Amino acid sequence: MAELRTPRSLIVTLYGAYGRPSDDAPFAVAELIRLLHAVGVDAPSVRSCVSRLKRRGLLVAARAADGSAGYALSPDARQLLDDGDRRIYRRPAPRLADGWVLAVFSVPEAERSKRHVLRSRLARLGFGTAAPGVWIAPAGLYEETRHTLERLELAPYVDLFRGHHLGFTPTRESVARWWDLDAVARLHHDFLELHEPVLRDWESTAPPDTAPRPQAAYRDYILALDSWRQLPYADPGLPPELLPDHWPGARSAEVFGRLHDRLRDAGEHFVRG
Template structure:
């Protein structure tokens, strides 16, 4: 599967993008919703989904057919989807690249990993020749996507538990030749919590979490009052919540709580998402299966 820039079509988010203020701007975009649907339901069925099924499912999320078709075309152009027919039915399947990104994203999105202060930090130090500025931009984009904070132009930092994920991502992108990775402790001079505010924009992160809670907190409150859950509604609400959520674990990569502000809002946002997942994932899956069976 942001993000992941939920990739983002893929679960990978643009680093601290503008926080939407208009309610319509907070609605997940069609391409991101399509990636979420493929990540949740197409992978378990071989990675393929018919165009007709996708149009029917996205209609539950308020996306019309022209928008679905346009978004599919863009995802195909980006190499995430490939046209394929199954039993004479037109559809699209995930590319190998898309599968890798979604599989990798599962670990970040669905695991509530939170670093502790004694685990230390992962430092990335890189130098890219001026003649390869495109590689420098690509490297910075990858590190932003992974959730690194910026110490200086060529020194980036993240919790140490991101080591394996960082190594795999940079190697897959062919960027490992420009980078050195180090395990480190922060030894001063300022308090680590103060430095974290310099390395990550915690105020913007707070706004992003707050926007998620404003959008999906009332949805969860509604489900807590219901005894019966409509499958189509559960599908739409779960896909929307996951599409909004998946970029956030990339932007805030499980920073230690003792370097974050008290009562960090990210904990409440995570609680909201994972309770929605617990309540809605099953009914949503049953709804998709019922459509497949009727096709």
């Protein structure tokens, strides 16, 4: 399921969208409060969430350009966001011929807590369950899966395989067992219900060559990105021929892409202003 919109989620989205300049300049605390206020988060919630993100090692204290207290991304957090970019902005079109990656794991009973972490992490990467202890995903997720398991020190419990589905049930029927495609489709429909009207409003009220209003562009972009960035993890990115008819994923990706192209850079004027 997609993460509900929360102050923590919006802070992570803000850093993902605008918090990785080439000079690694941190956001001042006052700037974080201003920017989150624009999307409906109050100052106490900002301070509380920033403190929690610092304790988790995702943010580090640093001085802003004006010398005031601020926070920058930790190296681990930057790596996580860089990994996420490949899914959120540059996901390649899946091909059935690419096959699958399988994760087969066994965790000793004495370390059962790692079993839960492993299952939840594979699910968040987009894996479906083919059988107990056997998880499956499109082959294009191999590199990210390997990198993630190594970073979390879970690799010793997992074997990864590449392969093709050879039967006996048709693959299109099998993927409907491995993933809850109805639930994934609902997430796409929820995204479209929230953000397709926003896109229509922008496209009907401002010609493409007209610069959007910076604060409004920032608000609508951050809210759309916060909703969208969950979807490429919930949706494994199956080849089109394996999906149900009238699958909404392509439409939601198009809507986000058009919002990104129209609003992202205009929103940065509000961030840097």
